[in-house]
Amino acid sequence: SHELTQPPSVSVSPGQTANITCSGDALLKQYGYWYQQKPGQAPILVMYKDDDRPSGIPARFSGSSSGTTVTLTISGIQAEDEADYYCQSADISGKFYVFGPGTKVTVL
């Protein structure tokens, strides 16, 4: 079955860089997508097709891909970036989708 793994938590100081990884075999062939969810709110898409940023998402958010891992990087992190971050991708067939377990980002 298709699974994605993420670290449960990442903690960084304001102004520093947070790197959130997401690993899964299907990422070798499928794009990764990233969602930010703040408490009590619906998720929003912050990165698509590994490294494309939707309009309205600050430039401090960037994405990359290497092998079976995609990474979301938040440079110069701000307090407002504190949230849960989920990756998502399709399986090898491209039919079924799955989310990673989520990473809680804490800005110290």
Add this chain to the structure above:
Amino acid sequence: EVQLVESGGGLVQPGGSLRLSCVTSGFTFTTYWMTWVRQAPGKGLEWVANIKEDGSEKTYMDSLKGRFTIYRDNVKGLLSLQMDSLRADDTAVYYCARGKTADFWGQGTLVTVSS
């Protein structure tokens, strides 16, 4: 402005049924796949199902075992999810989202399965 508004959630007994709706506006509904995602209380996101632009293809999470059915009405711009034989572990906030990869989301509707 893209808008998705879910409704139809509520309290239902185990074994019961519920039909969720998602009214959409601000984009050309007929040119997008649509997706349902759920989130159990305090848990992560779980992809549930999606449906092709013309409704000809529907894909579901394996563990649903045929209990849920996704529909769309392209005249009304409406997405639906029929949920049957509901179980306690179906309790969640259910979100509709635009596209296979969910670029816009509604605010969700809470489904509680409990006796």
